[in-house]
Amino acid sequence: MNSPQPCSPSKTMHEFSIAAALVESVQAFAEKERAARVIEVRLTIGEFTHIEHEQLRFCFQSITTGTLLENATLEIDTSDAAVRCPHCAYTGPPKYWDGALAGTLVPTLQCPECGKSAEPAEGHECAIKAVKFTRENDPEYEAA
Amino acid sequence: MSERAGIMIPTIEASPEEIYDIELEHSLLEANGKLAVANRALLDRHGVTAVDFMGAIGSGKTTLITKLVEKLKSKIGVAVFNGDATTSDDADGIARQNVPIVQIATVNGCHLDANLVGKALGKIDLEELRLIFIENIGNLICPAEFPLGSKARVVVISVTEGPWMVRKHPHMFLGAQIVVINKVDLAAAMEISIENLTRDVHTLKPDIQVIPTSTRTGAGLDEFAAALLAI
Numbered sequence: 022m023n024s025p026q027p028c029s030p031s032k033t034m035h036e037f038s039i040a041a042a043l044v045e046s047v048q049a050f051a052e053k054e055r056a057a058r059v060i061e062v063r064l065t066i067g068e069f070t071h072i073e074h075e076q077l078r079f080c081f082q083s084i085t086t087g088t089l090l091e092n093a094t095l096e097i098d099t100s101d102a103a104v105r106c107p108h109c110a111y112t113g114p115p116k117y118w119d120g121a122l123a124g125t126l127v128p129t130l131q132c133p134e135c136g137k138s139a140e141p142a143e144g145h146e147c148a149i150k151a152v153k154f155t156r157e158n159d160p161e162y163e164a165a
Numbered sequence: 166m167s168e169r170a171g172i173m174i175p176t177i178e179a180s181p182e183e184i185y186d187i188e189l190e191h192s193l194l195e196a197n198g199k200l201a202v203a204n205r206a207l208l209d210r211h212g213v214t215a216v217d218f219m220g221a222i223g224s225g226k227t228t229l230i231t232k233l234v235e236k237l238k239s240k241i242g243v244a245v246f247n248g249d250a251t252t253s254d255d256a257d258g259i260a261r262q263n264v265p266i267v268q269i270a271t272v273n274g275c276h277l278d279a280n281l282v283g284k285a286l287g288k289i290d291l292e293e294l295r296l297i298f299i300e301n302i303g304n305l306i307c308p309a310e311f312p313l314g315s316k317a318r319v320v321v322i323s324v325t326e327g328p329w330m331v332r333k334h335p336h337m338f339l340g341a342q343i344v345v346i347n348k349v350d351l352a353a354a355m356e357i358s359i360e361n362l363t364r365d366v367h368t369l370k371p372d373i374q375v376i377p378t379s380t381r382t383g384a385g386l387d388e389f390a391a392a393l394l395a396i
Contacts, residue, residue: 035276035310042193050189057182064193070310071336118368120332127335130370138372141339147310149191155182 036073039147040080044090047152051089056154059093063151067144068102068128089154102144106132112142197311200279204286204314211291214396215282215299217313219337220321221330222303225347227258228380229321229389230298234262236390241295246285248277248302265289277301282313296393312340317396323347324357331365338366343374343392350379 043064051059066072074097081095104115111134117126132139192198208215218226230245237243244265260266267285269277282299299315320341322330325348331338338344344366346359363375374392378385 038276038278039193039310042196046191046193050191054185054187056185060184069336069339072310118335120365120368121335122329122332123335127369129335129368130339131368136371138370145194147193149189149193151186151188153184153186155184157182 035071036076037080037084039072040077040084043081043149044084044088046149047090048088050152051154054154055156056089057157059090059152059154061094061096061151061153062090062149063096063098063153065098065100065146065148065150067100067146069141069144070147072147098150100144100146102128103142104128104130104132104139105142106135106137106139108132108137108139109135111135111139115139115144194310197279200283201312201314204279204283205316207283207286208291208297208314208316211294213291213294213297214317215297215313215315216393216396217299217301217315217318218321219301219318219341220303220323220345221326224303224321224323224326225380226300226303226321229345229347229378229386230300231259231262232380232383232386233298233390233393234259234264236386237296237394238262238264241394242293243296243298244289244294246277246282246297246299248281248300265294271302276304276311277313278311279313317342317393319343319345321345321347322362324349324352324355324359324362327355328357328361331362331369335369338369338373341370341373342396343376343389345385345389346375346377348379348381349377349384350382 043062047059047062066074077097078095085091085093102115103113105112109132111132115128116131116133118129119126121127128144130139130141218230220226234243234245245259246267246269247259248269248271267288269281269285271277271281277299299313318341320337322344324346346362349359352359359377366373366375376385376389376392378389380386
């Protein structure tokens, strides 16, 4: 891993750790694929995670300089949260809370049916879904 | 250009670069997640419970842990992992309790991860232990996505942080089993309603155990110790 940049520890470090893992994984993948340049990386981030997209983009941009990912676009899709209730067997979208001061509705673990504690079923992922890259024509590679 | 039937037709030559779009399924949280599972398995084999403390700087995590260690050390084997980012002051305070302690210095200074906790587990004798307190770094933003292998998570908030801690950091509470509202002796002076904070926590997750505490008066510490022993 590259040595960490002096991001503001109060805000960006958590996204920084994830950006570092992201760049490291894609760089290794791109080298294996003999990519000339990575054009786009597509990520899916679950609604239950606490990953701030803009901060992740900022960290991504600041650590891709000099790598095959330099100037690559970071596309982020959000995957919906779902909960499963062990009390009433409800499975489906969570109850959202509009009282949070987070700018958006926040998914909760309160069962929308019975009001007891549900378990998170979906929406916890943070995964690379696709990498778009260029490869210079390489007869040796084609033959292999 | 090529000529066909007397007409010049433009031809497109393959670019020296080809574009590839390859689908993957690569989790960025999996590496830490696997290490957390391994830590948990190691702890389970030795019958040791680890509890992870999260909370803002100044919420009182270290003092709470020190008080709990004081209460519990004569009954069960306890140890403390301290993740203070910059100093060993916190570790020194707990060290006076004369229990095993490991200071975990994070390079990034942001949060503990399962790898660091795994290394700390290698430094103590698990045979004699029943409970490990893991004090995460004072940061309510980061650690939710990085499980450590603990059996339960405690989130510590204090009334001096104002009335909106739960509403400002809702994600942190979703993974918690116990929420401690600390410094309740100052609640009246701070005009903070413990009921409102508790209601906010339960809006996010109804079965979280909320324990109001004060390390100055000792309020709630017995209940907190009992809750930890029940995990």
